[in-house]
Amino acid sequence: MPEKPGKLLPALYGGIVIGVIAGIPMLNFLNCFCCAGVLLGGFLSVFFFSRDFGPGMPPMTNGDAVGLGALAGLFGALIDAAIALAVYFAFGNVAGEMMYDFIVGLYDSMGILDKIPPDALEQMEQMKYAGLQAWQLLIGFVVYPLFGLLGGLIGYAVFKPKTSRMQTPGGGAAGV
Amino acid sequence: MARTTSRLTYALILSGTLLWCGAILAAPLAAADPGMGGSASFLRGVFHAVCHQAPSRSFTLGGEPLAVCHRCTAIYFSFLGGVLALPLLSRFAGGDRARRRLALGAALPMAADAALGLAGLHEVSTATRLVSGGIFGFCIALVVVPGACAAAADLLSWFSSFPHPKGTIHARETR
Numbered sequence: 001m002p003e004k005p006g007k008l009l010p011a012l013y014g015g016i017v018i019g020v021i022a023g024i025p026m027l028n029f030l031n032c033f034c035c036a037g038v039l040l041g042g043f044l045s046v047f048f049f050s051r052d053f054g055p056g057m058p059p060m061t062n063g064d065a066v067g068l069g070a071l072a073g074l075f076g077a078l079i080d081a082a083i084a085l086a087v088y089f090a091f092g093n094v095a096g097e098m099m100y101d102f103i104v105g106l107y108d109s110m111g112i113l114d115k116i117p118p119d120a121l122e123q124m125e126q127m128k129y130a131g132l133q134a135w136q137l138l139i140g141f142v143v144y145p146l147f148g149l150l151g152g153l154i155g156y157a158v159f160k161p162k163t164s165r166m167q168t169p170g171g172g173a174a175g176v
Numbered sequence: 177m178a179r180t181t182s183r184l185t186y187a188l189i190l191s192g193t194l195l196w197c198g199a200i201l202a203a204p205l206a207a208a209d210p211g212m213g214g215s216a217s218f219l220r221g222v223f224h225a226v227c228h229q230a231p232s233r234s235f236t237l238g239g240e241p242l243a244v245c246h247r248c249t250a251i252y253f254s255f256l257g258g259v260l261a262l263p264l265l266s267r268f269a270g271g272d273r274a275r276r277r278l279a280l281g282a283a284l285p286m287a288a289d290a291a292l293g294l295a296g297l298h299e300v301s302t303a304t305r306l307v308s309g310g311i312f313g314f315c316i317a318l319v320v321v322p323g324a325c326a327a328a329a330d331l332l333s334w335f336s337s338f339p340h341p342k343g344t345i346h347a348r349e350t351r
Binding site (some may be wrong): 029031032033034035048061062063064065075097102103106107112135136139143147149150153154156157158160 | 309
């Protein structure tokens, strides 16, 4: 019986999607929607994996989807850290400046900029001038595999083979 | 055995979700306390990876904004609601096709709200953010949690497929 296709390459493709979305300023605003870029990377890794299956191979399982999503998140965190470091050393804190401009522009368009307490504005300005902090990069190594895993499970619900059944805490096949 | 694993996984997901939602509420409470500024900035830093945290688009608690915006608050708390409701809802049989439709359809209201808002065709308000985010979080919990429970059972069967050395409990049981 032929074995299942390898997971490393589909996870790497998903990780590249996650890393590029998270690492490039402006594009990383997509992650403001509940880590949508990371969910997408986990989802796509399962999609790429499902396309590698040939006849006679054992079917994809939930465990495969979880592993793929988490691995894609891990690759994504690595690629994000590499891109963030490269952008920071080449152009400075572009992401912080963009975030500051975005929030101040939002307040301005709402006409409430003059009502914002000065200490809150000062705090935001500190974010603009703050350097790249190592712990912020490290958080990605925890959060991205978690959200990548969720994306993988969503991908499994969409791309799974039609014969498998799921076990729920209520017992029996899961339903909604 | 599979059912025990499934229940343990469910308990773990429920605990993790409670912790996550608790941290969202804890951040403003810590910020309001002058002695806990470090904890507040750590929690806000963690959630900064997943949310823009604009104070004008966040609920407040004790005069301080929550760690995430309106939409994210709706997503995470409705996800918690979905996790809690799942054992009751799993009694209603829903097949793979229903789950596939749910997974694809869950994001539609949120995507439509954001896209139409950006195009200027619809006014995005706190209410629309809460409703669309709430639908997404609740539906995704119904898709993801059964999958995670099944994944745990898959992983367990994968571990137990390894040959056990002589003298272990498994070896004694199968003798």
